[in-house]
Amino acid sequence: MSRIRSLPTELVNQIAAGEVIERPASVVKELVENSLDAGARRVEVDIEEGGARLIRVRDDGSGIEADDLPLAIAAHATSKIASFEDLERVATLGFRGEALPSIASVSRFALTSRQAGADSAFRIEVDGGRVREQRPAQHASGTSIEVRDLFYNLPARRKFLRAERTEFNHVDDLVRSIALAREDVEFRLSHNGKVVRLYKASRDQADTSQRISEVLGAEFLGNSMRIGQEGAGMRLHGWVGLPTASRSQADQQYFHVNGRLVRDRVVAHAVRQAYADVLFHGRHPAFVLFLEMDPLGVDVNVHPAKTEVRFRESRLVHDFLYRSLHEALADTRAGSSLQSAAQGADAQHLAASVPSALQSGLRLGVGEPLADYAALLGRSPGSVPSGPMPDNAMYGLAQDADGGQIPPLGFAIAQLHGIFVLAQNAHGLILVDMHAAHERITYERLKASHDGEGIRAQMLLVPQMIAVSEREATVVEENAESFEELGFDIARGGLQSITVRRVPGLLASGDIQQLVRDVIADLATHGSSRRVEEARNDLLSTMACHGSVRANRRLSLPEMDALLREMEATERSAQCNHGRPTWVQLTLAELDKLFLRGR
The missing domain is CATH 3.30.565.10 (Histidine kinase-like ATPase, C-terminal domain)
Structure with missing residues (x-):
């Protein structure tokens, strides 16, 4: 040389x-x-x-x-x-x-x-x-x-x-x-x-919305929600797309850290986990998010083009992002976008067209158990809806001509082909996929039940020995407490082996080795893991699917209305467990347009 x-x-x-x-x-x-x-x-x-x-x-x-x-x-x-x-x-x-x-x-x-x-x-x-x-x-x-x-x-x-x-x-x-x-x-x-x-430079919120529309299209604003969360010395704000408006590719994902557009695997993982319970497989969410934090907490000098960053407390950032997005997505209740329900003429039009007996019965029935629907769910009559119904003000319910309440999803008027529930609200016509909606309600109830009980562990009759790398064995040794919290009893058995003695009960019949390896990988990369929760949710989702009302099941009007009320009260009920929409709204203006009225 x-x-x-x-x-x-x-x-x-x-x-x-x-x-x-x-x-x-x-x-x-x-x-x-x-x-x-x-x-x-x-x-x-x-x-x-x-x-x-x-x-x-x-x-x-x-x-x-x-x-x-x-x-x-x-x-x-x-x-x-x-x-x-x-x-x-x-x-x-x-x-x-x-x-x-x-x-x-x-x-x-x-x-x-x-x-x-x-x-x-x-x-x-x-x-x-x-x-x-x-x-x-x-x-x-x-x-x-x-x-x-x-x-x-x-x-x-x-x-x-x-x-x-x-x-x-x-x-x-x-x-x-x-x-x-x-x-x-x-x-x-x-x-x-x-x-x-x-x-043009923005001067107010209207200008900001206009810029978002110019950059990403009006559809983005119409299918997203604005969020703002603070905690752990960080602030997250921006817009996140609704799960039902997911995309085939990740072409509308903008994440800024202190004003700098970045691509970061910690961020990508947190977003993916937050949407895991509401997004169809292979689909991607759209979002424009801004994370503000102390510059000391982020190293921007890890790439010459400055497109990557490294967080000094990556686990803290990951958990903050996940929690903020997870909570925001939990509020995607069916009808939540209609909380500013129309007053006056539209509400009076609805009230006049719904049979008075049905109006009065439902007015009294909001928040009260319906025996028929309780039987449908396999629950006691006193448990539908579960717990006290929120105050009507939470939904922004419209008033009918007699002072009664008109919920966001309105009142059921018919069932179509044993598949769809047709309802009329202050804005027009509501169509509900009966099975998809009930599947989400059942799924959220199963999750809440298991969350309340905590993770039940089950001892294995024969402990499983798993061959791992030396690094993976060290991760298990250093994260014994985290594994215990997830329902595992795992110990290092040698330089390149671990022994599993106890696993989460719901998952005992699954692929234990793969689950353990996935948890180890998460802990090594992100410092935390939700693999157990995700695997449990997959199982509960299947149970909810099989336990939900099927197509061609005839429902009475009270049963259909009870389903609507549960949808309004259930988190994430705007989409089923697979990310498909559970309901759609056709406004009177849209219906008029279909029939060329006013032309």
């Missing part, structure tokens, strides 16, 4: 570019983040030929002092950190000081900037790493950066660029994700001289 030598600065920057700059979207990311760090309130991104020919980012931020322009394109020079303490508490999007010199080393680069109050702007150019002398220029307060002919001096890298439309789509996706995180900033994106996106 040849002697060790220092690499030329230009080559060092090109190597760094290989880590930071993957495609034009990578350049846009670094430049826009610098604009936001500079306090910009307006950012314009101009792209030509997907970014291969030109990337221009212009902002109205604080600008760069003329004497600092050479440093801005020097390796590892930055105004954002000055000490190791600063590095531990990074509060800016950019901070490494390698983006601009890396970009400049693989393009024809120009930076023009002017500080507020300065007599003029100054411009400095770099051609493939060769710096030219800076000179005065015309420019408003702020900064413009032009990146032309990306990878022109690295033909092999340039060949890896995709078609123009593909590269621009990556840029478009990036700008949209940043626009979601910074609603207070105006963004404009142009391609080949044509404005493609224009996101």
Whole structure:
């Protein structure tokens, strides 16, 4: 081998570019983040030929002092950190000081900037790493950066660029994700001289909703709920998609940590577990979430492109995310989206059309047991609904003409083909999948019963010896208390073996070895495991499916109404155990449209 030598600065920057700059979207990311760090309130991104020919980012931020322009394109020079303490508490999007010199080393680069109050702007150019002398220029307060002919001096890298439309789509996706995180900033994106996106800065909640609709479509807002949770020194807020609005791919998942868009396996695992009980297999939830926490608790310096982070207390973050989302999804009760039920004319129209005897009987029956439905469920008459019914104010019930209450799901009027319950509420027609709805009610009741009893363990007649790796055996040894809480009695039997003597009773007939291995993997990766709970829930879900009313079972009106009332009171009842919707609403306006009324 040849002697060790220092690499030329230009080559060092090109190597760094290989880590930071993957495609034009990578350049846009670094430049826009610098604009936001500079306090910009307006950012314009101009792209030509997907970014291969030109990337221009212009902002109205604080600008760069003329004497600092050479440093801005020097390796590892930055105004954002000055000490190791600063590095531990990074509060800016950019901070490494390698983006601009890396970009400049693989393009024809120009930076023009002017500080507020300065007599003029100054411009400095770099051609493939060769710096030219800076000179005065015309420019408003702020900064413009032009990146032309990306990878022109690295033909092999340039060949890896995709078609123009593909590269621009990556840029478009990036700008949209940043626009979601910074609603207070105006963004404009142009391609080949044509404005493609224009996101105005938000001034109030209405503007914020408008931006969400522009970025993700009006369907997202209509099929999601806003959440806000605080705890353990963290705050989680944003929008999570309803389980019934899941997607075939994870293309609408945006998670930001202190304003930084990241991909993190701790986050992905927590979200997946939170949705596990309400999402159909193979489907993906949509969400736009923001996690705010002490910068000291998250390391953003683990990846050159800063797309990954490492949480110092990953188990705490995981549990907070899971609990927050799990509780939010628990509120997806059937009819919950109708809690602001219409008053006045619509309610009077409903009251007038429902038989008076049925109205009065149900008015008295809200919260009271119905013997027929109790028999249907195999329960004592006094247990339907289970526990005291919540106050009517919880549902936002409408008033009929006589002062009676109209529940969100209304009153049953018929049964269709022994499968669907038809009901009429203040908004129009409700259709309920009878079996799916009852399956969720039964399932939630079974879970509540078993949660109240705790995990019942069962001793194995013959202890099972399982061969594991030395690392896995150590995990078992170090997490003996966690295994005990999950209903296991497991001990290390040797350097690469463990012995299982007791398991959760409900799961004793299952694949014990696979379950134990899965729990070990979770504890090693995330510090906690819900494998036992998930396996138990799978079993309870099957039991609920077999124990629910089947198709072609004729129900009386009181039985159907009791089913509606239980749906309104049961957590997650907007979807069945497999993630399918249990009910739909057809408004009077939608019905009128079907029959061309009013035209």
